Amino acid sequence: MLRVGTGCAVKVEGTLVPSPAKGQEVELRAERLEVFGWADPETYPLQKKRHSFEFLRTIAHLRPRTNTFGAVARVRNSLSYAIHTFFQDRGFLYIHTPIITGSDCEGAGQMFKVTTFDLAHVPKKDGEVDFSQDFFGQAANLTVSGQLEVEAFALALGDVYTFGPTFRAEDSHTSRHLSEFWMVEPEMAFCDLDGNVELAQDLLTFVLKWVLERCREDLEFFDKWIRQGLVQTLEDVASKGFERISYSDAIEILSGSSKKFEFPVQWGADIQSEHERHLCEEVFKRPVVITDYPKEIKPFYMKLNPDGKTVRAMDLLVPRIGEIIGGSEREDRYDVLLERMKESGLNPDDYWWYLELRKYGSAPHAGFGLGFERLVQFVTGIQNIRDVIPFPRTPGNVAF
């Protein structure tokens, strides 16, 4: 009758008394026990032992009951609170940018289509899909970034940020990519690249100190079971600051390195994952900010430097994860932006409103995007990004 096992929901009343047992200070001397919900031990999948993360992903509705996922949820919550606190304390306005967007080529990867068409009978005109008959009267997608929209508010209100879900339909299978993830995107008017880099460092430092103080127990749990030395690493990053170098300097350092790379290092080519890790984990042994990349490997909206070859871009790399922040000072000159769009093969008509932000009362401004799940990964030491979001969406996986 009283086979209360793992997974049961119970109500216990009794007296809290000092415990003679090891590893606990108090225990409850039960006087009354009520079972709200039984859990058949023969079929209940969670056991009082360690399960693999792969297995737990197949029972995503039950995994928050494990101590690891409970700790992740608490740290994730705390980081979210810390981010809002950081911006609110500095007078940034939280802007809710749209989830559904009409621009279909923001240059940040493949997009998910949004439609109410009966997929078995899609209206066509001259062989092409006729989106004028669709719900919005034009093609629509899930957003890949709130940046373009949040720029409009920065140029009206000063310092703003958005923090919401974003979507990428890339067929990527790695431990640091999701099809649906959350992104923090501040945007500041009258700010240049230096101010942008400074904000990124301040933000990261602030949230690390915040969780080190408020989630101490959970972080120590991760340090013990997930990644040894985690707390020390976080404390170092929060106190010792970051390294900042230009893309050109990075190429020079990498060229002079004795290490053999799979991909060649040369000015103009993108810095590969292996190069990023080398700089972060071996050369500097701390987070690195790389700035001023060649314009060819960066999006059209980044401000062109006077040299005409590089743009005012910044990437913030952290050990183990790689790129956690990507941002730039934006191109605020109408003519230059128009030219860069054409160079990139984009149709300026699709961005008419974005161009108008430069046509009327343009101002220098800058911002960046912080991948929230990558931050949670970095803070918790959890290996796979699928384990730091409640219900991960990846190619071939939308169960739950």
Place this chain on the structure above:
RNA sequence: UCCCCGGUAGCUCAGCUGGUAGAGCGGGUGGCUGUUAACCACUAGGUCGGCGGUUCGAGUCCGUCCCGGGGAGCCA
């Protein structure tokens, strides 16, 4: 999409050069116990990812597909 590794009991895995499967944990039963992811005994669980092929015979070899993991690209 490309490269590498894997898919054997509910979970975590073992199974040498081909001869129709094992352990620990979990479950059940009994015992023991101020227990802590306890201990002892007994016991029930498997179309060895799917399909096709080679062979007298395949978990083991070959082909193919599906799924998972690691890495790359893309990025956050």
